[in-house]
Amino acid sequence: MAKKKLTVAICSIPNTGKSTLFNKLTGAHQAVGNWPGVSVEKKTGHFALNGYEITLIDLPGAYSITPTSLEETVVRDYLLKTPPDFIINIIDARNMYRSLGLTLQLAQSGIPMIVSVNMMDEARRAGVDIHINILQNHLGCPVVPIVARTGEGVKNLKNALLETIRDPSTLRIPYLSRPPVVEDAIVALAKKLDKINPDPALNKIFVAERLLESGELPKGLSVDEETLKDIVKEVKTLRSRTESSMGEMLPTTCAQCRFNSARGLVNEATSETIKVPDKITDALDSVLLNKYAGLPVFFIIMFLLFQGIYALGTPMQNIVGDFFIYLQDAIRNTPVFESLPKFFGSFLIDGLLNGVGIVISFFPLIAIFFIFMSLIEDSGYMARAAFLLDRLMHTLGLDGKAFINILLGFGCNVPAIMGTRILSGRHNRIMTMLLIPFTLCSARFQVFVFLAAILFAPSTAPWIVFALYALSFIMVFVVGFILKLLKIAGKPEPFIMEIPPYRVPTAKTVSLRAWMEMKSFLYRASTYIVAGVIIVWFLTNMPHGVEPGSIKTWAGQIGEFLQPVFHPIGIGWREVISLIFGFVAKEIVVGSMAVIYGTDTAHQILTSITPLQGLSFMVFILLYTPCIATIAAIKAESGTWKITGLSLILGIAIAWITALIVYQGGLALGFR
Amino acid sequence: MKIVENAECIIQSVKADDKFGERLVQMGVLSGSHLKIIRVGFRGSTIEVMIDQGQSMALRSKEMEMLDCKLIAIPLSALSPDKKKYKIRNFTGGHGFIQKMKDRKINISDTFEITNDHPFELKTKHATIAVGRGEAEKIIVEPLN
Numbered sequence: 001m002a003k004k005k006l007t008v009a010i011c012s013i014p015n016t017g018k019s020t021l022f023n024k025l026t027g028a029h030q031a032v033g034n035w036p037g038v039s040v041e042k043k044t045g046h047f048a049l050n051g052y053e054i055t056l057i058d059l060p061g062a063y064s065i066t067p068t069s070l071e072e073t074v075v076r077d078y079l080l081k082t083p084p085d086f087i088i089n090i091i092d093a094r095n096m097y098r099s100l101g102l103t104l105q106l107a108q109s110g111i112p113m114i115v116s117v118n119m120m121d122e123a124r125r126a127g128v129d130i131h132i133n134i135l136q137n138h139l140g141c142p143v144v145p146i147v148a149r150t151g152e153g154v155k156n157l158k159n160a161l162l163e164t165i166r167d168p169s170t171l172r173i174p175y176l177s178r179p180p181v182v183e184d185a186i187v188a189l190a191k192k193l194d195k196i197n198p199d200p201a202l203n204k205i206f207v208a209e210r211l212l213e214s215g216e217l218p219k220g221l222s223v224d225e226e227t228l229k230d231i232v233k234e235v236k237t238l239r240s241r242t243e244s245s246m247g248e249m250l251p252t253t254c255a256q257c258r259f260n261s262a263r264g265l266v267n268e269a270t271s272e273t274i275k276v277p278d279k280i281t282d283a284l285d286s287v288l289l290n291k292y293a294g295l296p297v298f299f300i301i302m303f304l305l306f307q308g309i310y311a312l313g314t315p316m317q318n319i320v321g322d323f324f325i326y327l328q329d330a331i332r333n334t335p336v337f338e339s340l341p342k343f344f345g346s347f348l349i350d351g352l353l354n355g356v357g358i359v360i361s362f363f364p365l366i367a368i369f370f371i372f373m374s375l376i377e378d379s380g381y382m383a384r385a386a387f388l389l390d391r392l393m394h395t396l397g398l399d400g401k402a403f404i405n406i407l408l409g410f411g412c413n414v415p416a417i418m419g420t421r422i423l424s425g426r427h428n429r430i431m432t433m434l435l436i437p438f439t440l441c442s443a444r445f446q447v448f449v450f451l452a453a454i455l456f457a458p459s460t461a462p463w464i465v466f467a468l469y470a471l472s473f474i475m476v477f478v479v480g481f482i483l484k485l486l487k488i489a490g491k492p493e494p495f496i497m498e499i500p501p502y503r504v505p506t507a508k509t510v511s512l513r514a515w516m517e518m519k520s521f522l523y524r525a526s527t528y529i530v531a532g533v534i535i536v537w538f539l540t541n542m543p544h545g546v547e548p549g550s551i552k553t554w555a556g557q558i559g560e561f562l563q564p565v566f567h568p569i570g571i572g573w574r575e576v577i578s579l580i581f582g583f584v585a586k587e588i589v590v591g592s593m594a595v596i597y598g599t600d601t602a603h604q605i606l607t608s609i610t611p612l613q614g615l616s617f618m619v620f621i622l623l624y625t626p627c628i629a630t631i632a633a634i635k636a637e638s639g640t641w642k643i644t645g646l647s648l649i650l651g652i653a654i655a656w657i658t659a660l661i662v663y664q665g666g667l668a669l670g671f672r
Numbered sequence: 673m674k675i676v677e678n679a680e681c682i683i684q685s686v687k688a689d690d691k692f693g694e695r696l697v698q699m700g701v702l703s704g705s706h707l708k709i710i711r712v713g714f715r716g717s718t719i720e721v722m723i724d725q726g727q728s729m730a731l732r733s734k735e736m737e738m739l740d741c742k743l744i745a746i747p748l749s750a751l752s753p754d755k756k757k758y759k760i761r762n763f764t765g766g767h768g769f770i771q772k773m774k775d776r777k778i779n780i781s782d783t784f785e786i787t788n789d790h791p792f793e794l795k796t797k798h799a800t801i802a803v804g805r806g807e808a809e810k811i812i813v814e815p816l817n
Contacts, residue, residue: 063695063698063699063700064698066698068691068694068695068698069695072698094726095725095726095727096725097700097725097727098699098700098723098725098727101698101699101700248685251694251697251698252686252697252702255697255698255700255702256697256702256703259700259702262700263725266725285711289711289713289720291711291712291713291714292714294713294714295714383730386730387713387718387720387730388713388714390713390717390718390730390732391713391714391715391717391718394717394718394732400718400730425691493691494690494691494692494695494732494735495718495730495731495732495735496692496695496696496699496729496730496731497729497730498727498728498729498730499720499728499729499730500728501728
């Protein structure tokens with residue numbers, strides 16, 4: 001028998017554990033974090049349920065389907081245009097009021113719904129007792145207590161879903177009391193809607209309320225011009241009538257109705273126990289968000305994290321690096337290898353193995369980096385960082401939330417730029433998108449660790465890398481200031497951000513996150529980094545007969561052609577080649593340098609670049625275009641070539657100017 | 673309203689005609705909601721506010737000032753002599769502090785007027801009591817109409 005297919009959407013307000021539940025239900029591995037807005041786009045997964053094939057959709061977090069932000073618009077449009085067969089809504093057990101506004105709105109939709117009350121363990125610890133049956137009676141749908149993190153209750157949730165699929169007759173739409181004038185307007189409009197036939201899955205009262213609130217019709221309706229005009233006119237009249245009689249905007253009235261019900265429901269369904277404040281959060285915040293100590297503590301934490309990554313990662317990197325050198329030697333000495341043509345052997349060892357090996361040796365460093373990063377995300381400190389830095393970001397016309405994206409950029413620019421869609425307003429999004437490429441991402445970090453270790457003494461090398469981090473921060477603000485003065489991005493927006501309670505990160509979420517990043521790193525290394533390394537090897541070994549890696553090779557010719565531009569900033573032709581490949585991905589810079597300089601790379605680099613030239617090179621790498629994927633992300637998120645082009649030009653221009661200042665300034669001060 | 677830590681207010685109305693109000697409304701912050709300022713950030717521009725249902729949010733003080741609120745609690749230290757009546761609401765200090773206040777005949781729900789703020793002088797029905805600045809920060813009062 002063929003399985004019956006059903007679509008189920010998870011829909012709830014931000015930071016209630018949507019992604020965690022999604023992972024638990026589908027067995028998928030999706031990034032989760034303890035700050036609002038981790039899921040920025042809708043994701044789909046599948047699972048089987050007793051003969052049903054379920055497609056699960058994880059919608060972005062939304063406070064309501066009366067949209068005030070981009071992700072809320074995404075959710076509303078999805079529900080109105082392509083209603084799923086079922087909705088799973090999640091309520092935060094620690095604070096039901098904030099979740100119930102949306103729950104009540106969704107319950108009006110007519111789409112069969114199941115409510116899960118998540119984080120029951122944390123609520124229990126806080127002394128909150130929840131009467132599930134009262135919630136169930138009021139909401140008119142099954143309510144299941146769960147702990148998505150541990151999986152407690154998830155089986156019950158699946159059972160409840162199955163039962164509702166088999167027999168949806170138990171569901172009913174809860175009553176929501178509205179002022180008579182609003183009720184009348186909605187009912188009047190609902191009657192008119194028969195003419196335009198909205199999706200039969202949706203309750204007409206629900207559609208009418210959405211229509212009245214937003215004043216616009218759902219797109220893609222097959223109605224004639226006349227009816228459309230008629231309805232638009234009707235919406236306008238009804239809306240102005242209710243608004244003038246209520247003395248406030250209609251969305252406010254509707255929200256008031258919902259939240260009044262929500263408040264009553266919370267009072268009824270929770271025990272009388274006095275809510276114990278989260279003592280741990282209070283104690284931690286009194287230090288971490290302290291008016292004077294907060295910022296210094298933030299910078300100390302950042303510094304310690306950096307030291308930790310460096311101290312733990314570099315020894316492991318050496319071990320992996322040594323392994324590849326051992327492997328090269330081992331292969332070189334095999335009889336099979338000796339029988340290969342010299343040209344091919346050189347390609348295999350000096351090209352492929354040397355180039356890719358050096359990139360792969362950064363594997364442990366990146367792993368540790370992302371473990372630390374997800375510790376910050378999952379613990380809830382991320383939102384605190386946003387709070388602390390809001391004041392500083394405000395001088396750029398941005399807000400603390402934008403700072404989170406910039407901080408994410410230090411991991412990888414691509415998800416950071418994709419994450420800008422959670423920011424409110426086009427201004428914030430465009431500004432942040434243009435600033436993220438100046439962050440020292442983990443790929444750039446590899447280049448700097450690689451070069452600093454070669455060019456500087458072991459005691460100074462970490463400080464050079466740290467100074468580059470500081471420069472990155474400074475440049476974000478400098479560029480931000482320039483952009484603000486140029487008024488490129490438009491008007492700033494108000495700032496509202498939820499601050500979640502602290503949470504102990506679980507080993508599972510942290511390792512999952514680190515593993516996902518590892519996988520994508522390995523994927524990059526095995527695909528276009530390999531490709532890049534191969535191309536570099538050919539360019540530096542062709543045409544046939546010239547000395548490999550010399551100025552006579554194709555690579556040398558390209559480098560020489562561009563030399564006049566790079567001469568003032570002290571960058572030689574070999575580095576120019578690696579910069580060109582750096583457009584594809586920054587890891588290739590390391591790989592291509594390894595190929596260009598051949599075996600014994602470190603020694604070769606040391607003899608041909610001075611520390612000052614190296615520094616200028618690193619500054620250029622820090623500031624110019626991060627990689628092709630970033631450019632693609634900017635194009636996708638901004639939707640215009642103008643912003644994408646601006647980002648490219650801005651990066652190269654600022655990189656060149658800053659490198660010029662560093663190099664010429666360094667020369668003038670007598671450095672070499 | 674005055675932006676100071678430990679101040680509490682009840683929202684009278686939210687104008688949903690701007691983005692800020694629009695968003696607050698959809699998050700359930702409506703007229704009748706109870707707000708408490710739990711933290712004022714460095715140089716006072718960003719603040720952390722606790723909403724009656726226990727949700728903590730970061731806002732900007734500028735936008736907070738624009739809200740139509742009724743002040744229901746404020747630390748004594750944020751006030752100045754204004755001939756208005758106030759009531760002691762609670763103390764943020766520990767047992768020792770509460771005992772100390774008791775000894776000086778300052779009790780919860782006493783009404784008073786502020787006659788001076790350098791140092792603070794509270795004129796109650798029976799006496800005028802001087803209070804240090806540090807102590808005034810821990811005395812939360814409620815304005816009476």
